[in-house]
Amino acid sequence: MRPKPKRVQTKKILETLERMYPEAKCELHFRTPFELLIATILSAQCTDKRVNEVTARLFAKYNTPEDFLPLTEEQLQEEIRGLGLYKNKSRNILATCRILYEKYDGKVPKDRKALEALPGVGRKTANVVLSNAFGVPALAVDTHVQRVSNRLALADSENPLETERQLMRKIPRSQWSKAHHWLIWHGRRICVARKPRCLDCDLLPYCWYGRSRHPKERRKSGESGDVHSRSKDRP
Template identity: 50%
Template sequence: MNAEKRHEIFRRLSEAIPEPKTELTHTSTFELLIAVILSAQATDKGVNIATAKLFPVANTPQAIVDLGLEGLEGYIKTIGLYRSKAKNVLATCRMLVEQYNSEVPRTREALESLPGVGRKTANVILNTAFGEATIAVDTHIFRLGNRIGLAPGKTPLDVEKKLIKTVPREYMQDAHHLLILHGRYVCVARKPKCAACVIYDQCEYKEKTA
């Protein structure tokens, strides 16, 4: 795919999605971090339902530590893999209290040292909370990178590196959410809604639907 086509794709997506942002409900960087940890293999809607009950009670690292494991599990048990996620969240909160003065760190290395935080989660925080031009490759972005022809790759890291290299500079900050939202609502996994797609004629997918 050439640079002109990539630029047109992001231009159209930015017009179709004028406010590209996360759909995880949060009022602070810490709340966003916890929501992203909980969102692994879960829907944003499901996470928001749980955090709507959790955050009014505990929305600081110390407050969640004070809840304890059983207390935290009670708030997030509707989310898949909640037991392992509760352990990670609790361990992360302890580290934030003990090592980072209860603040979410701003470097990739520090973020990835937190339990339950991998490269994808770190990229979300760096982009959404700290305004860095990173791209967190989730299932939607991995699918789009390969399906559209935007950034083909065998692994999420392959796709991420190609996107970082090829996304037009003026769209780098928003590219992450533009692609996620397009993948979530239009270029869906099983039956992409090609008839409603604003980049239909730019897309290189060979099996477009009518």
């Protein structure tokens, strides 16, 4: 069972993440809330890098709901064929564009319920759009956030919604959006799914998962909360 970190330890974890990733931000490329919405829908089971390659071409041709409406599903499929689940994504994107055009005057709604009612938009996508496009504090839980937060004992759940709830209770609301990016960046760069780079990680003194993998690394700094930089080649 994961230990429950004390409030002071949670604070140290957040401070360390902020120090490690001061420039952390959304890695999907977008210029408008609509572009972010479409890019996030496309990002399901795809890397941001691959999505950015596709949207660079896509948004050069179509970057409003009205632009997409003349397309058939087959035509949009050709535009996004390099991405996983492209047939379902094509169908959802066109249906979402029609709703935005007919119901919201082509604008992306700022309301969570309205966003989640759009085809292809779940809670995670809604959180990403609210946070990054509109500045609304939100904690989107993707596979990286799920993995890292559980390894750090910031959460103890296999369910993304419950993980989100636990993180919202432990992390100050003012830090929700930043913490979302810190956890994602850490999961992509250090705390990867396979062979995490625990010995290069500044969070090792606070990480039950890393310390269980490397019990000999239980240093005095971990007991006192004084973290010395361990990273050697972090991007």
